[in-house]
Amino acid sequence: xxxxxxxxxxxxxxxxxxxxxxxxxxxxxxxxxxxxxxxxxxxxxxxxxxxxxxxxxxxxxxxxxxxxxxxxxxxxxxxxxxxxxxxxxxxxxxxxxxxxxxxxxxxxxxxxxxxxxxxxxxxxxxxxxxxxxxxxxxxxxxxxxxxxxxxxxxxxxxxxxxxxxxxxxx
Amino acid sequence: xxxxxxxxxxxxxxxxxxxxxxxxxxxxxxxxxxxxxxxxxxxxxxxxxxxxxxxxxxxxxxxxxxxxxxxxxxxxxxxxxxxxxxxxxxxxxxxxxxxxxxxxxxxxxxxxxxxxxxxxxxxxxxxxxxxxxxxxxxxxxxxxxxxxxxxxxxxxxxxxxxxxxxxxxxxxxxxxxxxxxxxxxxxxxxxxxxxxxxxxxxxxxxxxxxxxxxxxxxxxxxxxxxxxxxxxxxxxxxxxxxxxxxxxxxxxxxxxxxxxxxxxxxxxxxxxxxxxxxxxxxxxxxxxxxxxxxxxxxxxxxxxxxxxxxxxxxxxxxxxxxxxxxxxxxxxxxxxxxxxxxxxxxxxxxxxxxxxxxxxxxxxxxxxxxxxxxxxxxxxxxxxxxxxxxxxxxxxxxxxxxxxxxxxxxxxxxxx
Numbered sequence: 001x002x003x004x005x006x007x008x009x010x011x012x013x014x015x016x017x018x019x020x021x022x023x024x025x026x027x028x029x030x031x032x033x034x035x036x037x038x039x040x041x042x043x044x045x046x047x048x049x050x051x052x053x054x055x056x057x058x059x060x061x062x063x064x065x066x067x068x069x070x071x072x073x074x075x076x077x078x079x080x081x082x083x084x085x086x087x088x089x090x091x092x093x094x095x096x097x098x099x100x101x102x103x104x105x106x107x108x109x110x111x112x113x114x115x116x117x118x119x120x121x122x123x124x125x126x127x128x129x130x131x132x133x134x135x136x137x138x139x140x141x142x143x144x145x146x147x148x149x150x151x152x153x154x155x156x157x158x159x160x161x162x163x164x165x166x167x168x169x170x
Numbered sequence: 171x172x173x174x175x176x177x178x179x180x181x182x183x184x185x186x187x188x189x190x191x192x193x194x195x196x197x198x199x200x201x202x203x204x205x206x207x208x209x210x211x212x213x214x215x216x217x218x219x220x221x222x223x224x225x226x227x228x229x230x231x232x233x234x235x236x237x238x239x240x241x242x243x244x245x246x247x248x249x250x251x252x253x254x255x256x257x258x259x260x261x262x263x264x265x266x267x268x269x270x271x272x273x274x275x276x277x278x279x280x281x282x283x284x285x286x287x288x289x290x291x292x293x294x295x296x297x298x299x300x301x302x303x304x305x306x307x308x309x310x311x312x313x314x315x316x317x318x319x320x321x322x323x324x325x326x327x328x329x330x331x332x333x334x335x336x337x338x339x340x341x342x343x344x345x346x347x348x349x350x351x352x353x354x355x356x357x358x359x360x361x362x363x364x365x366x367x368x369x370x371x372x373x374x375x376x377x378x379x380x381x382x383x384x385x386x387x388x389x390x391x392x393x394x395x396x397x398x399x400x401x402x403x404x405x406x407x408x409x410x411x412x413x414x415x416x417x418x419x420x421x422x423x424x425x426x427x428x429x430x431x432x433x434x435x436x437x438x439x440x441x442x443x444x445x446x447x448x449x450x451x452x453x454x455x456x457x458x459x460x461x462x463x464x465x466x467x468x469x470x471x472x473x474x475x476x477x478x479x480x481x482x483x484x485x486x487x488x489x490x491x492x493x494x495x496x497x498x499x500x501x502x503x504x505x506x507x508x509x510x511x512x513x514x515x516x517x518x519x520x521x522x523x524x525x526x527x528x529x530x531x532x533x534x535x536x537x538x539x540x541x542x543x544x545x546x547x548x549x550x551x552x553x554x555x556x557x558x559x560x561x562x563x564x565x566x567x568x569x570x571x572x573x574x575x576x577x578x579x580x581x582x583x584x585x586x
Contacts, residue, residue, distance in 0.1 A: 014355075015354050015355070015443060017549075017551045019530070019531070019549070019551045019552070019553060019554050020551060020552060020553070023531065023553055024530040024531040024532045024554070025531055025532055027205040027233070027530075027532060028205070028207075028234070028239065028241040028242050028245055029241075030207050030208055030211060030245075042551075042552055042553045042558050043552075061355050062354060062355035062358060062388060065354060065355065065388060066290065066549060066551060067290050067530065068288055068289055068290040068304040068305065068306055069205065069206075069306075070206065070208055070306040070307040070308060071208075073306070074208070088355060088358055089358075090355075090358060090388055091358060091359050091388070091390055092290060092304050092305065092306055095305065095306060095309055096306035096307075096308070096309070099306065099308045099309060100308070144192055144322075145192075146192045146320060156308060156312065157212060157215050157216045157308065160216045160217075160312060160315065160316070161216050161217050164216075164217060164315075
């Protein structure tokens with residue numbers, strides 16, 4: 001997968017669950033812009049005020065554990081988050097984010113190497129994460145071919161449309 | 171091959187597969203919950219017109235049963251209209267209860283099936299020897315469109331359970347002990363199989379608790395090899411013919427762990443993580459404002475039975491409230507017939523419609539700032555059942571009932 005992104009980091013700990021990313025009380029919402037207004041509400045109430053398009057979330061192990069709610073991935077994507085880098089991801093969150101075209105990279109030890117506000121660049125072709133603020137480099141685990149295919153199609157919805165010969169506005 | 175791999179291979183039309191391989195599988199049963207209107211949106215966004223096989227789809231109006239806001243009501247209205255338009259006959263409306271208990275009550279999940287539901291606790295159906303896992307709304311929309319979904323063939327972890335349950339100790343205590351020992355992310359991407367002599371002594375209800383809670387260690391699916399207990403349960407109930415598959419002798423597990431639970435005491439997961447597990451003795455006497463009995467984890471007939479046994483002729487403490495939510499219509503009817511509901515309501519319990527209720531902080535029994543709750547449900551994340559400053563202790567139904575009566579965290583053994 002090609003592409004280079006650069007953005008400032010938000011940094012969180014281990015086991016950030018989807019109730020913290022997107023509280024259950026708002027699950028009846030479906031409009032992504034409204035969903036985004038509650039992103040990270042239970043783990044970082046300042047997030048929605050501070051987040052800018054292109055920012056990157058960094059976390060320790062098991063990011064996105066708990067409920068299957070796709071709202072959690074929708075909230076981050078609609079907030080402008082360009083990628084999430086974590087030591088590991090819970091599996092349903094992983095699928096949900098990839099399906100939406102939000103890249104997730106498994107990066108061992110990443111949470112200890114990044115501080116909030118650090119400028120990161122992620123080179124997807126090499127899986128290389130450079131902390132521009134400190135000069136350190138981390139290498140992410142490679143994505144599977146299927147995941148790369150989904151991301152290169154801009155998410156699984158455009159991919160399925162293409163497979164079914166339907167027009168796909170990007 | 172492991173039984174789980176055989177199920178996946180059959181669904182993919184293959185004879186062999188590799189661990190870690192990504193393959194497309196035909197889905198035998200797909201369930202949608204009322205929280206996820208996005209499922210229908212994604213279906214239409216992808217150009218979906220007709221559901222691939224409406225006979226293999228179940229719609230559950232369970233998390234908001236019955237609706238308490240106009241938006242919830244409107245979402246449920248759209249789901250009902252979708253079912254009518256698409257010929258989905260298995261619409262489980264607000265009178266039916268929680269998805270996983272309905273599937274069990276109605277014999278909709280059989281050994282060897284591949285099942286997905288838009289609910290993380292779909293691992294529950296490993297208790298019936300199915301490959302069963304939670305997915306997101308868009309994944310489920312893909313199943314609606316194509317009847318298939320991609321899966322990564324998981325490694326399998328074996329958890330071998332030896333010994334006997336002591337007084338006041340239940341399957342919930344066993345699985346809390348396991349999660350506490352192994353951690354909330356131990357099972358991520360992997361399947362968890364339970365084996366060992368303890369299983370033969372566990373009812374289907376208790377096996378469902380073990381499998382249900384593997385979600386709290388990150389597992390993709392859970393599995394218990396079907397035996398006489400399973401087949402007796404499905405007798406006359408199973409909606410379709412099924413073939414039980416078994417793991418080949420000599421199969422090599424990714425990891426194996428043995429737990430002897432003979433000396434296990436009642437357990438609690440203390441705030442705010444399900445792997446923060448302790449003997450209940452460490453928290454005896456802690457005041458609780460609400461005791462919550464219900465959900466796909468702890469709202470079955472066995473659970474209401476033990477609560478009724480503890481509270482028979484006694485009363486809920488004036489210092490607490492006891493919210494009781496039977497997991498399904500079937501559970502409610504049986505509990506009424508056996509007198510458990512009468513006993514619990516007479517003892518001061520608040521009876522709630524079969525549903526997910528306060529488990530996920532959306533409905534019926536939400537916690538105020540600073541309150542403490544002991545719950546038979548599955549999660550104690552910050553804010554899970556209401557305000558983020560509320561403290562949630564996850565425990566067995568017996569421990570919840572004992573706390574309801576005393577108004578403090580208490581050991582249930584003395585009442586049993």
